Amino acid sequence: MGHEHDDMSPESKDKRVAIAIWANAILTLAQIAGGIFAGSLALIADALHNFSDMASLVIAFAARKISRRPADASMTFGYKRIEVVAALINYTTLIIVGFYLIYEGGMRLIDPPQIKGWWVVWLGAIALAVDTLTALLTYSMQKDSVNIRALFLHNLSDALASVAVITGGAxxxxxxxRWVxxxxxxxxxxxxLYLGLTEIGGTIKTLMLGSPLNIDTDAVILALKGIDGVIDVHHVHCWQMDEHEASLDAHVVIDxxxxDQFExxxxxxxxxLQADFAIRHSTLEFEHPDHRHRDAEIYGHG
Structure with missing residues (x-):
């Protein structure tokens, strides 16, 4: 996983998120009012999606602030993982909104209402402009943050939805x-739903202390066993400490x-670990062959 780029300060990134919050808040209110007046469910659907974006932006903004707190006695790992929690919340809202809109769309498909097309087109165009702005604000940041990536996908899907709304109005x-x-x-x-369901898996895996997606743990063990003096490795745990830092715990049996060369x-x-797998934090317990764990599992505590 990459690290945050040095060409943009955290304060500048926070300002971008704040601008996106206000833009989406104003747009959401305009779309809901316009959708009710025009009788367009697609416009209201786009507004609900924008509202979930605004909520996601607020959650992401708060998570970024909290994640910078230093580790303390109650949170010895620090607070960086809160951004992963924020991403999980944001993907979950995407999925809930998606199912709700399918239900409402199905009901309207059975009995299509009268719709004011021009309102749909104009408000859809305004939404497209705001969604594009928000996506551009978060594009450069999403490469380094699962939290911001969730936001970027929210806004990218909003921009595409706005194009669809304009097409429908036309x-x-x-x-x-009217069935359109x-x-x-x-x-x-x-x-x-596609965006939410395909992206949420990696976030859940991180929170479940799963192995990092970009690290082959079997290859890590083979590499450790290939070091002179090492005869076995077991009780291995490899997990993502936060978005950018992986960690490994292992018992290492020394010949x-x-x-006398264990240091x-x-x-x-x-x-x-650092050069080949970008694992900069590891905790190793060394065992003498005469006092090693017998029948130990490679992974876990068994």
Whole structure:
């Protein structure tokens, strides 16, 4: 996983998120009012998606602030993982909104209402401008943060939804195809669900202390066993401490003839972990062959 770029300060990134919050708040109110007046469910669907974006932005903004707190007695690992929690909340809201819109779209598809097409087109165009602005504000930040990536996907899907809403409004104006509005709503919802369900897995895995997605733990063990003096490795735990830092715990059995060199072996192990797997934090317990754990599992505590 990459690290935050040095060309933008945390304060500048916070300012970008704050601008996006205000833009989405104003847009949400305008779309809800316009959607009710125009009778467009697609417009209200887009507004609800924008509202979830605004809530996600607020959560992300707060999470970024909290994540900078130093470790203390009650949170010895620090607070950085709160950004992963924020991402989980944001993906969950995407999924809930997606299912709700499919239900509402299905009801409207059965009995399409009268819709004011011009209102749909104009408000959809305004939404597209705001969604594009928000996506641009978060694009450069999303590469380094699962929290901001969740926001970026929210806003990217919003921009695409706004294009669909404008297209639907135009078809209603030209051909009076009222069924297009709920059909587009269902399409938007399907895309929202796709984004949420495909992205939430990695976030859940991180919170479940799963192995980092970019690290092959079997390869890590093979590399450690290949170091001179190491005869076995077991009780291995590899997890993501936060978005950017991976950690490893392991019991390492040292050959009897190399027992007096275990400090050198430890140094070589840490160098391999850092150079080959970008694992900069490791806790190693060394065992003498005569006092090693018998029938120990490679992973876990068994």
């Amino acid at each position: 078809l209603i104006l030209l051909y009076d195809l 509005d709920p059909a587009i709503t269902i399409g938007i919802a399907g895309y929202i 009897t003839g190399a027992w 050198d072996i430890k140094h070589r192990i840490k160098m391999v």
